[in-house]
Amino acid sequence: MVESLPAPLLELVRRANEGNKEAIQAIENIARDILDQDDQRFYRVCEKLAPVLLRLEVRKVIESQPRYLPLPPQLSQFERDPVFLAARPVGRFWYRFDMYTLDDEGLEVVRTPRHFSRHAIFHYLDSVVRIPDVELHLEVPLSYRVGELVGWLSALATSQRDDAQAGMVMLSALVAPLLVTPAVHQSQATLPAGRRRAGRK
Known part of the structure; x- marks a missing residue:
């Protein structure tokens, strides 16, 4: 999507990705300005700008050097997975995103802190771990889904x-059955005595 942006905007994106503050501000201004455009154009531009703005916001999360909850033993295999690590700040951003909404007139974004019940937490975790859309489920790696949810x-x-700690327990319960467990190769010496005897002629 980003590649289809006009050349000047692509240059802004390139500079913003390099951390240029003026470019970042310019893109944020563009995002605000398109609110005045007609709906069709608004959605076309949003479709192109959304990935760019998401990257910028995630970068802010990374720069804040947040701390993350430790993984339970059942999910320890993800600890060094680069996809998992890259997804954690994305999940943290989406939580922050959930704290904002449009005002009654739909003209201004306002902060409205929310409290999540454990039922709501489980429903959210379940919907991300077991994505209902089959094609999307296959496209998004499990390590990414886990990383986003840990964030x-x-x-x-x-x-x-x-509630967050309880959520980690829920996440572990949802993900553990999806993990591939290496096959255990049993040697003759490690088999129960009864099975060793049964194998003799």
């Missing part, structure tokens, strides 16, 4: 720590 739960922990 989201880590952000939740700032205001609902016990």
